[in-house]
Amino acid sequence: MKLLLFADLHLDTRFPNAGPARRQALRDTLGRIVDLAQDSNVDAVLCAGDLYEHDRCSPSTASFLQSSFDCPVPVFLAPGNDDWYGPQSVYQQVDWTPNVHVFSSENMTPVELADGVTLWGAAHVGPGPARDFLDGFAVNRSGVNLALCHGSAPDDVAITGLDHAFLGHEHTPEHAVRYTFPGNPDPLTAGETGERGAVLCTVHDDGTVSREVFDVSASRSLGLLAESSEAFPLLDFDSVAAERTVRGQFVRDVLADLSLDTGLRGRVLATGLRALEER
Template sequence: MKFLLFSDLHLDTPFSWAGPDLARRRRHALRDTLCRIVELAEELDADAIACAGDLYEHERFTPDTANFLRDQFARTECPVYLAPGNHDWYGPASLYRQVEWTPNVHVFTEDRLLPVTMDDGLTLWGAAHRAPANTDGFLAGDWRVERSGVHVALFHGSEAAALAFQEAGKAPHAPFSAEQIERSGIHHAMLGHFHTPRDAERHTYPGNPDPLSFGETGERAAVLVTVHDDGTVERQRHPVASTAVHDVTVDVTGATSSSEVRARTEAVVRGLTGIVRVTVTGEVAPDVEVHLGDLDGVGAHLDALVPRLGRIAVGYDVQALAAEHTVRGQFVRDVLAAGLDEDEQRRVIVTGLRALDGRASELEVH
């Protein structure tokens, strides 16, 4: 049996790192990605679509989102199984309760694993988060399957061993261990919550199918999980993201003007598409001004350029300045004699020298 698995789409996410217009475009891009997933299920002749939670944002969804989801799943004859997570938890005001779903859609509504009998002796076990936090592990205690055949689970949860390498800030919702999967009699678990894709022996995290932030690693994809008669699986990842998101660094060390900073940035982003966050870093001469506003219009071919300042150092020759018989020379000598540690000394000198030069800058002094 073939499941097309995805999770963590997060429809209606605010994209707080983007401006209003870009955030709106990103939210529409997430909808386009779901359309692609539904179409991909037909192309791959999948037996079912499975969503392992966080399909949408409970605090932000609108009636328009509900209508969109109903229409997308109604346009396929493929069965759709939805296991609510901590962001789309199943409660009295849940979107899942407000939609009159077509018969091919099955929403798991209980905070314990319940079975759905599939074809060829396969049972799908699914569960839902019924609160935004503090959901116990669905495999906790001595939970075991109570029937023969092949068993596959679908839920939103945190595999303990994965917490060490997954993205920072992920709380352990519905925690479990890989050993609990084997002990329970589940042959394979299809999971949501972690945004970094992971294929383990007995479980699969597809990761979010479309970029939500910068710095994400792994392919943005839906996973075709083929379950064999002996409970083993094959997995194929199929890219479905509607937009590419890149995180790049522009080293401006040695730049002699703001125009050169702009040119170096243009060169770095020239071959990229989609949305690019540029971190400007390096050591520049004292008379070079680095302003993010100077990058306006760079990467006109992109959907968006999001610039930020990284570690920018100003290359003053401190010893030469200290030898000057000037106000700034006296200032440098006074700072050097103050007994500050090396980092603080540099910050004070650079800040003071730029102030003496009457120069305002967005530079963060390091």
């Protein structure tokens, strides 16, 4: 069984340099994740929380998510502490297509992915710190048992009887024997480390998991990141576009050109700004 895991996308983010260009890049990253899922013929897409930020959610986010997940692939969403499940949440506002399953209980509940394969999931149901959903939980069925949730402590996985847990909240990726933190798929702050992205997880018959990481970051392709000797600091293209300068007009023109796809737009921005700096 193949599952595509991601977490902590933080649409409508509060993180630095979160102007229109960055927010659009995060949406483009989700589009890349869904495209990758279909191209890879996965059995399901898993999101381990903080898909968006409840307190900063724009009116268009709900319709964007609905259309993004309207695809042939099953999608399982486990709300986190920033996108918690509740009456005013996007999760309840959207009339999801049948392929989308939103975990809505703070208790681990099972969904059968295939014969002999169970996915257990839970949701944050209000604001607050991330919690440990695996504390006190124990598997009560046979076969391969997997978990999807946001913020659980890795030390709990082995004693629950779970074969593997797919987790969110930690932005630094970690691939352990019994759990996976994919990290945020698109950079949110400067100085992030680790191989982050969407993680293609192959679940074997014995419950072990092998993984392959795919870089799906639209910010990198768009040129919103510039490599330095220490990190990948975020470039605020929205501020540059606001400048009443030649380079400001250049950035505005490139961002407004709908004929450019994400990759080409990034190359044009990088090449053009470099040329302007060298003049």
